Amino acid sequence: MIVFNRATYNGNESKYVNEVLAGGHTHGDGVFTKRSQEFLEKRYGFLKTFLTTSCSDALELAALLCDLKPGDEVIVPSFTFVSTANAFLLRGAKLVFCDSMIDNPNMDVGHVAKLITPKTKVIAVMHYAGIGCDMDAIMKLAAENNLLVVEDAAQCMDAYYNGKALGSIGHMGAFSFHSTKNITTGEGGFISINDERFAKRAEIIREKGTNRASFFRGEVDKYGWVEMGSSFLPSDIIGAVLYGQLEQINQLQKRRMQIWNSYNNAFASFDQSEKIKRMHVPANAQHNAHMYYLLFQNLEQRSSYIQFMKENEVQCSFHYLSLHDSKFFKDQYNGVALPNSDRFSNTLVRLPLHNALTDANVQKVCELTVSFHQSI
Numbered sequence: 001m002i003v004f005n006r007a008t009y010n011g012n013e014s015k016y017v018n019e020v021l022a023g024g025h026t027h028g029d030g031v032f033t034k035r036s037q038e039f040l041e042k043r044y045g046f047l048k049t050f051l052t053t054s055c056s057d058a059l060e061l062a063a064l065l066c067d068l069k070p071g072d073e074v075i076v077p078s079f080t081f082v083s084t085a086n087a088f089l090l091r092g093a094k095l096v097f098c099d100s101m102i103d104n105p106n107m108d109v110g111h112v113a114k115l116i117t118p119k120t121k122v123i124a125v126m127h128y129a130g131i132g133c134d135m136d137a138i139m140k141l142a143a144e145n146n147l148l149v150v151e152d153a154a155q156c157m158d159a160y161y162n163g164k165a166l167g168s169i170g171h172m173g174a175f176s177f178h179s180t181k182n183i184t185t186g187e188g189g190f191i192s193i194n195d196e197r198f199a200k201r202a203e204i205i206r207e208k209g210t211n212r213a214s215f216f217r218g219e220v221d222k223y224g225w226v227e228m229g230s231s232f233l234p235s236d237i238i239g240a241v242l243y244g245q246l247e248q249i250n251q252l253q254k255r256r257m258q259i260w261n262s263y264n265n266a267f268a269s270f271d272q273s274e275k276i277k278r279m280h281v282p283a284n285a286q287h288n289a290h291m292y293y294l295l296f297q298n299l300e301q302r303s304s305y306i307q308f309m310k311e312n313e314v315q316c317s318f319h320y321l322s323l324h325d326s327k328f329f330k331d332q333y334n335g336v337a338l339p340n341s342d343r344f345s346n347t348l349v350r351l352p353l354h355n356a357l358t359d360a361n362v363q364k365v366c367e368l369t370v371s372f373h374q375s376i
Ligand SMILES: *Cc1c(COP(=O)(O)O)cnc(C)c1O
Pocket: 053, 054, 055, 056, 057, 080, 081, 083, 084, 126, 152, 154, 155, 175, 176, 177, 178, 187, 188, 189
């Protein structure tokens, strides 16, 4: 079976974990957490980073930093993971769902502009497949309307928009190290802070609302409760796995990119008909080969492709189902149609893309997909 995803840990991950266990500082903010944060800040130009236990937690931390009041509105995409929406809902905000673009699952900025009201406080963007949303337009809209921008950059390690790292453009960003992502610690993530106003508070909220970090730096002579917070920091065991992964990032990315290019080249002839569409990468995106997806004409055709691949021992997977139409949210929704989000829900399929794939595996996926294309 060629599996859809498989995490690999072939570097110094276990060596570093053993060092942490032997050293006894297993709680958060140890040596490997700090090394990883420095690595991320330096490589990607974030003002500040803090490791978190997940991207969902990084988003919840971001939502706390936004200081939302009941009735405040947050614009979120419908085609996204539930965490983008949950983080703001947990703060009592009103979710305002935005549609995807026609040729790409990312938010349609023209639609965002129409959704802004005097109550809007935040635009939460999600960059699908490591391909950046139109951030120049989003940041302009945000500046004109005095809004904060939170980037759900869960899929965006090592991905850029016009040369800028995703997650470094909005006021803050949230990344994931879940085992399905390019760099992984099993569960894990971090928040990137790009605006000085939020750096200190992020550190405090992440440490249960205390100024513990300032205390350990010798800036205050005792530490205590200074604001509302939670516990979002991972143990240094996670930091150790992460640093072992980050050391290999160039190799891991190079291999992912090779696989991505093999798929994209094998399916180039699909462009001559409308039967199956290759994923679209805009000119301003330097993506990270997080994902390779194809778009089918309809749900039936997509289901038969997934079934065909399964019969041939290849796992392929569809993705998000529009949140506005979910079991949980449907009854609260105002009923405005979001046709592009629904179309991606019904027609998108992701192919296996991970570092445990062999060249023969990739070739098999390509050959099967090309033969399916010929059969329809
Ligand atoms: C993976 C993912 C998340 C959640 O990440 P966790 O680390 O599992 O919390 C959130 N948003 C998007 C877009 C994702 O792809």
